[in-house]
Amino acid sequence: MKITREMIEKSYDYAKKVYHKKIDKTSAANSLYREIGMHQGSAYHYIEAFCSMMQGKKYTRTINTEATRYYLENIYKDYGVDQLRIALKAVEQHTDYYGKLGRGNLRSIEKLVNEYKTQLGKMS
Structure with a gap:
């Protein structure tokens, strides 16, 4: 099932x-399924990615590029530039991890990270 913009938001x-x-992760995933039909497994991975971004920790399940962009934009809006830096660190760790799996790279997400790093460089 395709992850829609509504599911991302x-x-x-x-x-x-x-x-x-x-709320706990299971309840959140179940609510996403009931409200908009997002598969609980996908919902769980998207929630986990956000929590990892907030902590600056590597996550191992990929969310799509549109979702990554939306999450980063909204982390910046909701939490500020310092939290965005932390989130970018997590995304970078994720792309490094994924690249080492030998299944290819996440070029579009890597490009997104570089875009944000360039913007942050201009803010400093």
Whole structure:
């Protein structure tokens, strides 16, 4: 099933709630399934990616480029430039991890990271 823009936006909203301990991951994933038909496994991976971004930790399940961009844009809007730097570190670790698996690279996400790093360089 294709991940829609609505799924990306809703998963971001639920991921924030999980991160701030207002709801648990399983309940959030189930809500995403009930509300918009997002498969619970995908929902769980998207929530996990957000939480990893917030902590600057590598995540191992890929979210699509559109979702990565949406998450980074909204982390910047909601939490500021310092948190964006932390999130970018997590995304970079993810692309490095994925590249080492021998299944190819995440070129579009790597390009996105470089875009953001360039923008951050101009802000400093």
